[in-house]
Amino acid sequence: MGLNTHILKAIAKKGFTIPTPIQRKTIPMILDGQDVVGMARTGSGKTAAFVIPLIEKLKSHSAKVGARAMILSPTRELALQTLKVVKELGKGTDLRAILLVGGDSLEDQFGSMASNPDIIIATPGRFQHLKVEMGLELSSVSYVVFDEADRLFEMGFASQLMEIMHSLPSSRQTLLFSATLPKSLVEFARAGLQDPKLVRLDAESKIAPGLESAFFTVQRAEKEGALLHVLQNVIKMPLGTPSPKDDTKDSKGKNRKRGAAGPPSGETPSPYSTVVFAATKHHVEYLAPLLKAFGYATSYVYGSLDQTARKLQVQDFRSGVTNIMVVTDVAARGLDIPILANVINYDFPSQPKTFVHRVGRTARAGKTGWSYSLVTVQDMPYLLDLQLFLSRKLILGRVAKEHGMFKDCIVVGGMVRDKLESCVEEVTQYLGEDEDLTALREVANRSEKQYMRTRNGAAAESVKRAKQVLQSENVNGVNALFDDEGDSNEEQQRIDMLARVSGFRPQETVFEIGKRGNTSDAATVMRKHRAKVESRQANAAAQRRDAERVAKEDDGTRDIPTTMDVDSEEELVLTGPTEDMDEASEGELELTFTRPDDPKKARKGGSAWQDSEHFMAYTPSTLNLAEDRGYGVHSGSNNHNNFVEAAQGATMDIQNDETKSFGEPSKQRAVGMRWDKKGRKFVSRANDEDGSKGARMIVSESGQKIPASLRSGRFDAWRKANKIERLPRVGELERKGANHFTAHGAGGKRFRHKKELAPKEADKFRDDYHVRKKRVDEAKEKRVGRFAEGAGKQELRGVDDVRKARKLTAKRKEKNARPSRRA
Template sequence: MAPRAASPALSENEFDITGALFQNDSESDNERSSAKSKRQPKKKIPSQDLDFLGDVNDDDGDEAFIAQQQTSANRKASNLKGRTVKKGGGFQAMGLSANLLKAIARKGFSVPTPIQRKTIPVIMDDQDVVGMARTGSGKTAAFVIPMIEKLRSHSTKVGARGLILSPSRELALQTLKVVKELGKGTDLKCVLLVGGDSLEEQFTMMAGNPDIVIATPGRFLHLKVEMNLDLYSIRYVVFDEADRLFEMGFAAQLTEILHGLPPNRQTLLFSATLPKSLVEFARAGLQEPTLIRLDTESKISPDLQNAFFSIKSSEKEGALLYILHEVIKMPTGPTEMAQQRQGEDASARFSKANKRKRAEMEKAVNTKESPTQHSTIVFAATKHHVDYLYSLLHEAGFAVSYVYGALDQTARKIQVQNFRSGLSNILVVTDVAARGIDIPILANVINYDFPSQPKIFIHRVGRTARAGRKGWSYSLVRDADAPYLLDLQLFLGRRLVVGRENGDHVNFAEDVVAGGLPRDGLSQNCEWVTKVLGDDADIAAQRTVATKGEKLYMRTRNSASLESAKRAKQVVSSDHWTSIHPLFQDESSNLEAEREKMLARIGGYRPSETIFEVNTRRIGKQESEEALNTIKRVRTTLETKKKRSKANAKSEFLEDAPEGLKTGEGEAGKNEDEAAFSDADDIDAPTGVADDMSLASDSELEVTFSSYSQSNGNKSKKASAASFQNPDYFMSYTPNNNSLAEDRAYGVHSGTNSNFAQASRSATMDLAGDEGSRGFGEPRTMMRWDKRHKKYVARQNDEDGSKGTRLVRGESGAKIASSFRSGRFDAWKRGNRVGRMPRVGEAEAPNLAAGLNAALSGKRFKHRREQAPKRADPLRGDYEKMKKKADKAKERSMSKAGGAAAGGKSELRNTDDIRIARKLKQRRQEKNARPSRKR
C-alpha cells in the first residue's frame, strides 16, 4: 500500500495553543499591541514528503524525533506569555490550570514554600492530610490552591462543595481574602459565616447555593441546625489552626459538624502543634491521613548553640537581665527603626511628594527580614509571667512586646508586627501563644521557665538558627528543673558537661553544657530587681500574681522520669553544678573561679542542727528536753534505715557474685566484706589467677561462662515463678526482638507516613495552658450535687451553669446549645415568601441565586417606588399633624406637568408668580407708610 501524502496542516505538536490559553487575559491593549509588534514571524516548515517506509526499522530516528518534539513542547511551555518560568519544584510542575497559575503569579508567588511543596501534590492525590505549619509559612495557600483546582467552576446543583473552619473571625477574613485573590478567573462563589453578622443575611447567602463556605464552628453549626442543612455535597473540608479550635472549646461543635459530613470527603487538618486530643480527633475523622511535617520542626539545627545556666529561684529575674545585658549585649532605649519613625516630620510623611518614598519605607518595614541581630524571644510559663516580665523589662529600658493566649486578636497582631518590623527587640510569649508565630530571622531564644518536655524545647529553639544562620538558646535551670534537663540530654543523645569538669574542650552545638553565672554581675542585677520591686507597687503585685500562677503550673506540668530524678540529685549536689559556666571562661581567671566556688558553697550551706537544737542554747536544755528527745529518736530511726539498706545491698551483691567469692576459695574468701565492698585496687587477687587467665583455653572459657549463665538462668526461673505470665501464651503489647522492624521492611505499603498513629507519636506534644490548668480538649471538672438524682453532675448542662444556656443532644450525641433551634429561619422564609428549599443535587432556584449574587456584590435593594400619601382621616386625633405631613409630601413629589423633582421646590418663577410677588410687596410698603393711630 502506497503511503499517503503529508497533510498540509500543522500537526498537534506544532500548533501553538498559547492564544487559546490566555484569550481572556487582563492585559491592556497597549501591552497586547506591543507584544504583537515584538512577536517574530514563524518560520515556514519546508513541505516535503515523509519517508515512512524508510523509517520503519529506524529506531534511532524515532527516538530523535520524539526528543525533538518534547524539547519544542517544553520550550513553548516555559516561554508561555513571554514570562521566564523557574523550573524544578515550581507551581508549573504541579499540574495546575492556566487561570490558577495566572492568579498565583498575580499574587506574587513564584516559588512554593516548603509546606506547599510537600502538601499540594498529596492533596491533589485525594489523600487526607494532617499538616504541621506555623502562621506565615504559606499554609493558607497550601489548601486553597488545591481546593480551587478541584472545584474549578460554579455548580448549578444545590450544595456547597468546600468547607473551611477557622477559630477566629480575623483568620476567616484572611482566608476569604486569599480565596478571592486566587479564585480570580473562576465563577466560584464563596461566603463568610462568622459570629456578629446578621443571621438573615447569612440565610440568604446559604440559600443561594455557594460553592465554598468559610466559617467559624459556632456560627456554622448554628446555621446547620437552624436551616437543617444537608452537608452530603461537601467534598473538601479544612480545619485551619486546629489546635486553637480545640483550645477555644470547639470540640463538641467540630464533632457535630463532622457527623453530618459524607464519608467520601477529603479532610485536611492544619495545626502548629499536635496535642493528643487532636490526634484522637484526626484518627476518628480522617481516613488513613498522611502526616506532613517539616524537618526543621522535628530536630535541632546543627548551627544552634545551647547554654544552660544553673540558678536559684530568687535569681531568675536577675539572671534574665544579666543574659540580656552581658551575654546578648541588648541595647536599651528605642530601636533604630523606632528612632527613624520618630525622626520623620509629620508634614513630610503625608505630603504628596514623599508618597512613593513612604510606601517604599513601609514595605521595607513590613518585610520579614526586618528583625535585627538582637531579636530575642523569651518563653514564660503563664500569662501572669508574661505581664510581669514585660513590666520589668520595660522598666529596665528595653523595647518589649508581649503575646499570650488570652490576648485580643488585634492586640496580638500589633505586638507581633512591632517585633517583626524592628520596633521592639524582645518578645515575651507563652508556649500556647507562640505556637503559631513564625519569625524567619531570630537570633536568640531564652527559656525563662524550663520546658517540661524535650519536644517543647525543640519547638522553642527551632525558631532560630535557620537557613544556615547561627543562633543561640539560653535556658535558666533551677534545682527542681534538673530532672527535665537530664531528660532533654537523653532525648538529644548528647554529652552532659557540667561546669568546667572537662576543661576547655566544650562544644556548645554538640554538648549539653550547664553551669552558673558570674556572681558579681548576677548579684548586681538581683539588687536592681529588689529595688524596683520595693519602689513600684504595680510590678510587685504582678510578681505576686505570677508566683501564685507558677504554683499551679508546677502542679499541672508533666513529671520527669524516675531515673532522671535520681541522677539529678547527684548532679545538683556536685560542686560543678554551681561552678561558673564555660561560656565565661575568657572573662574570669582560675582565681575568680575558686572565688565563685567559695561563694556558691556559702550560698548553699545548710547546717546540720535543727531549729530545736539551736533554741537549746538560748532557753536551756531543761525546757527543750522533749524536743531534743524527739530529734534523737528521728535520727536513730534514720541511722537504722541506712544500716538496713547497706545490709540489703551487701546480700544482693553476694548473691550475684561468682562461686569463688561465696565459698571462700583463695585469699578473697577469707574476708567477704572486704571482697565485696572494697575498691577494685584493694582486692587481693587469688593465687595463680593471672597465670590461669593467660593460659586459659577455649573449652575452659566456655565451661566457665556457661556455668555463670546457668546460675543466672536459675535466678531468672525463681523470679519468673511468681509471675502470672505464661511464656507460651502471653502476648505483649510491645514488640519484642526485631519482629516490628522486619514487618516494616517486608511491608509493601510501609513507610514513615503510611501509619498515622506511628508518625504522630513522635509529633504529639501537649502544651500546658498559660492561664489555667485545663489543657486542649480537656473537659471542665466543675461538678455540683444533684438533689433529684442523688449524684454529682457537670455544671455545663445547667441553666445556671458556666455557660448560662441549656444544652440539647445533637445528631452525633454531642451537646449543643438549645438556642440554635430558634425558628428564625422559618420566619425568614415567611418574610421572603420562600416555599420549599431545593434539596442537595437539584437545580438551584434563580431567585435564591440572585439573592446570593446581590449579597456578594455588596449592593442592597433600595425602595425607589413613589406613591401618593394617604389621605388624612378627620376622625383621628392627629388629623392636623397627618394633614401637614401629607401636604409636605405632595410638595416634594414630582408634578406631572414637568415640575421640580422630588427633594425641593423649583427656583424658576413664571409671570404669575412674579405678579403675585409684586402685589404682596406693594401691600407691605403701603402698610408700613400708614400713619399711626391716634388715641
C-alpha cells in the first residue's frame, strides 16, 4: 500500500500482519483522496481503516496553525478508544492528537485546542460547544471521519453535524464508517459527501461468523436466577477476583523488554470475560451489587456515570481485574475489548441492529465467542424481528444437536428447571437478607415499566407470529444447548406431570364425596346437572373440531412446526426481495415485488390492470422492508421510516401555502401551544420545530438556532486569566520556543521567576548561626519575602504585653459605658 516505515513498525508491533477485507478495499481509495462510505460488521478493523491513511497523509506535525483532521464519534468511550489507536499507530511521528468529550474540564480543553493539534477526536456536542465558545475556524481541516455514522444521526446529533459541516471547507475528504448503514437518503445527504465510493462487505452475514448464539425463554420474575444460572452452569464463571498475569517476564522468569504480539501488558482480560447488557442504568445499579454479593468480580458502566469512574471501571475490566461488566447500550458501539468471551442480553434489545452491535463485542478479528439472550413473553415479537433481519431458521425446544446449529440458526428453548429454581431461590434469599438490594430492585422494576412503555414497538407481522409461536408446545422445551439426556428426560417428565395435574377433573363433586351407593337429593341433582353439562361440552368440542378442519381445508393453514424456515411463502411477503435477484424465481419475484391481487377480484376472473412488463411502481424494486426496518433509526415505531408508509399518511393543505407549516394538516396547526411538564407552563409548538423547547436560542453561522448557553464567556475568562490577548489564526506560524499553549503561561511563553524569598530562621546549633542570623536581619530591613509587610506578629506575649492588653480593654469598656458580663 506504500505506507511509510513508522506506520509499518507500529502495525507490526501490534501483531497485525494481514489487512482485513475492509482495510484492503478502503485504504487505497482513501489515500487516493476519494470520499468513502465503509460498511462492515463489528470487529472487522474499521478504526484502523481510516487511522492508517490519516497518519500516512499527515506524516508529521505542521508548523502552521490549524487542525488538519477531525474524527467524530457518538460516545466518549469510542472516542477514547480511537485516540488510543491513533497514538499507537502514530508512534515515531510528532503528530499531536487531542480528545474533546463531554464530562472533561472546558478550561483544559481550551488549552488543548490552543496547542495547535493536528488531529481532533471529539463527540459532536462538545466540539460544537468549543467551536461556538472559542470561535474556531475550521478552514484548515482536510480530513473528516464520521465513525459509527448511523449512531451519530440516531442519537440526535444531526443539528450539530450540520453546524460543523457548514464550517468545513468544500475541498475536504469525508469518510463514513459503520457496521450498519440505513437506506434513508436523508442521513447521507446531511454528511455532505462528494461522489462517494460505497464499500459494503459482509452484507449477507451481519454478525461475525465465529459467533454462536443461544436464546432462553424465561419468566420475568426469574430473570435474575436465569442470569445466575448462565454464569454458574453455562459459562462456569469462577468466583473472586482473578489473579492478574505478569506479562513482563518470559517462561524462564527473565524480564522481557517488549511484550509479545497481541494485547499490551495490563490489558489482557480474563478468559471468562463477560459483558451483561441491561436496559437502563437502574438495572445496572441493581445487577452489579447483586453479582458482587454472589462473589463475582464485577464492573459497571452507564451513560450518566462520572467520566473518571467510567474510565476506571472499563480499565479494570480490560486489565482482567474483573470478569463481568454490566453496561447499558452506551458500550454497544465500537468498544474493542480484547479476548471478550461472552455477551449476555439480560434485557432483549428492541431493534435488530442493537443486537448486532451488542454481540459484535465478541468474536472479533476472527476469534470465537458466545452470546446468550434472555427472552420473555413480551420479547418474543422482537426475537422474530431479529429472525427476519438475520434471515435464519428458527428452532424451538428440544431437537437433536447439529454441527454449526448455534452459528446459523436461532435456537430458542427453556433452561433446566431444577437448576434454574435453585438459582432463583438463592437470589430470593439474598434479597430477603439485604434491604439495599431490595430497594434497588424496586427502583429497577419501576424503570423497567417506563422502559417497556417507551421502547419501539415490534412489527405487526411479528406480533401475530409471536402469538402462534407461544401457543406451540415446543417453545417451553429445554434448549438444545443443554445436551444432558438425563436433564432432558427429567424436564420432560416434569412437563408431563404438570400437564396431567392441570388437566385433572374430579369425577365427583363435593356433594357426592363419600356417598357412593347412598341416594340423596343433593347427589341426584348433581348427577342430572353433570349429564346436561357433559353433553353440552361434547357438542361444543365436536363443533370446534369441525370448524378447525374446514378452516384448514380452505386456508391451508398448519400448525407451527418445531423448525421454522424463513424461506416459506408467508415470510417472503413479509421480508421482501433478497439482495441477489438472479437466484429468485419468477413466481417469487411477483409475490415479493408487487402487491398480491385481491382474492375477491381473482375469484371473479377479472384481469389485473398492471402490465408486468412495462409497469413502473413507485416502490423501489430493491426495497427490503424487514431489513430497512431493522436498519432504520426509528425501527418498529410509529414514525414513518420508508416511502410507502409515509405516502399513505401524506396530507397537504393548499389554503395555507404561504405559511411556514405548508403541507401540514390544519388541525395540527390549530393548537399552537402545548403543555410543558417540566416547566409547568404552555409553550409554543414552533419551539419544537427548531429544537429550542422554549429555551433561549441564538443564530449560528449556518443560520441554525443553537442554545445560547454555548456562548457562556468562559473562554474569554480563561484567556484573561492566562493573559492571552488572542490565539494565533489559521495559517500563521507557531510561536518560537512554544511547543503548545498551556493554562500556566501567557500563550505558552516561558518566563524566568523573579520572586525573591527570605532566608530561613537561623539555627542556634549550627556553626554558621551568626552568618545566617545576619542574613535574616538584612531581609527584615529590606522587607524581602515574608518580611515584605514587616517583621511579623509575635505569638508569645510577656508580662508587659498582658498588662497593656488589659488596660486597653478597660479603656474600651469605659468609653462604651457597658457593664461587665459578670455583673
